[in-house]
Amino acid sequence: MPNDKRIPQIPLPTLKRLPVYYQYLTRQAHKGVTDISCASIAKAMGLVAVQVRKDLQLTGAAGRPKTGYRLKELLEALEETLGYNNKTEMFLVGAGSLGKALLHHQKFEDYNIGIAAAFDVSDAVIGTEIDGKPVLSFQKFPSLCRRMHVKFGVICVPAEAAQEVANIMVSSGIEAIWNFAPITLELPDTVIVQNENLTASFSILLKKYKTKKIGSERE
């Protein structure tokens, strides 16, 4: 089956796993591994080998019988599929604790994802630098966004301010938003959004734990 890269149709569950393969395989490459089999990837990831083969097939990478994949080729195929081969610049709004953590997150650089600048409304942080990235007044967002053709925005402001920030992002040319504020943003259909909600995520762990506890007490 030929893999037409111009129309990448990757199912969401696979799309969620591909970056995790990439992270694992990068660590293996750093260890000096040059060839790797589906079976060993599957073992490390807690998956079955058939699943790994099916997922990796979607990147166009071809494994060889017995020896498996050439790691360098596989990494390149994943980089192209996931868009890591082109630099992605983001503008982050809200340089509070979470915003600062993202600015400090060195790992993004490994994937060619960079936060070009951060924006805030607080005089306490405007004019400072976090990990070499400037924190600017949010008033400068629209003009800088247009001038630098930045298409990715990260929202790290409180829930109350998030919709207004999103509106300004969209009118400034942002086309994809990574939203850490715990609200559902109203956005035009042309804008893509990925929501992160840490409290909601922890709540799932909490609920699973409590459900299990009750189950085991009844046994």
Next chain:
Amino acid sequence: MPNDKRIPQIPLPTLKRLPVYYQYLTRQAHKGVTDISCASIAKAMGLVAVQVRKDLQLTGAAGRPKTGYRLKELLEALEETLGYNNKTEMFLVGAGSLGKALLHHQKFEDYNIGIAAAFDVSDAVIGTEIDGKPVLSFQKFPSLCRRMHVKFGVICVPAEAAQEVANIMVSSGIEAIWNFAPITLELPDTVIVQNENLTASFSILLKKYKTKKIGSERE
């Protein structure tokens, strides 16, 4: 249909939405709202009213025709369902930038979730306090964990160290792990895990954006 709270069987998609309802409803309560309808919740969350009614039914809360839910009762039902009515204490390991952001994350307190202490191996942070929470030597983790009966662990260490930290957590009595390291942990079946992977999450946004771009260029 009676709602037997002792065997909470909540489907995962609903479980993911319940904390987001709770966050939205808390904000409404702060604004002085006392009664709220499914329709208005649905509008704010970008869902259909039937879905909201079905989700909230699982908490045991009963809405009334026309006026909807009494907000206070609905919040209490959600708190009980999600386990926010009992204090949950966590131990966090790895006081780097992400660990610090979680320690600073005031919102957790609103849900009765608290980070009791942080642990690290670096002398640069051991002995300091972050937002009033002590950063202790990781060597003290096992004894303190047992003494304080802490069951929830948060892993914010690099991928290379995460499995070892997880092993020590499990042998110290941790039963639920919130894992921010980008690896698949090998854990006993008795331990519950919730994985967060920020780079993987961003990659989904990136891929959706690129797929959409290619689609629109071809139209």
